[in-house]
Amino acid sequence: MQLDDVDQRIIAALLSDARTTYAEIGMVVSLSAPAVKRRVDRLRSGGVIKGFTAVVDPAAVGGGTEAFVELFCTGRTTPAQITQATRRHPEVVGAYTVSGEADALVHLRAADISHLEQALERLRAEPFITSTRSMIVLSRLVD
Helix, strand or coil: CCCCHHHHHHHHHHHHCCCCCHHHHHHHHCCCHHHHHHHHHHHHHCCCCCCCCCCCCHHHHCCCEEEEEEEEECCCCCHHHHHHHHCCCCCEEEEEECCCCCCEEEEEEECCHHHHHHHHHHHHCCCCEEEEEEEECCCCCCC
16 A cells, blocks of 8 residues: 555554544544545555554553563474464463564563462463573663
């Protein structure tokens, strides 16, 4: 899908605040509210905009302790197997296949260190995971 400057500015406005009205965006990009809505609908149907979401403070909902965990897996582990396994763990908020030594990188959120340790132990119990390397987040610098 080809994006023009107006599309880019509409996307930037929505990334800044997804609750911005079409009329407010229209004032910024010099379009009417219906014209902005048509463009947003086109961006959604084209897969550029996948959805709208609320950004929540993890600490406010019991996820103030975070870690990134490198997973080292047996030789024939597929991305689909990693996806299926990580979805079984509610503390997993992101999972990625990566280049380098590790096979995957998992982002965990837990209430505290004890909860994080329990989540790590459950994750390590997956049959294809041979080892892990964890990094606990000390502070969030950029979201």
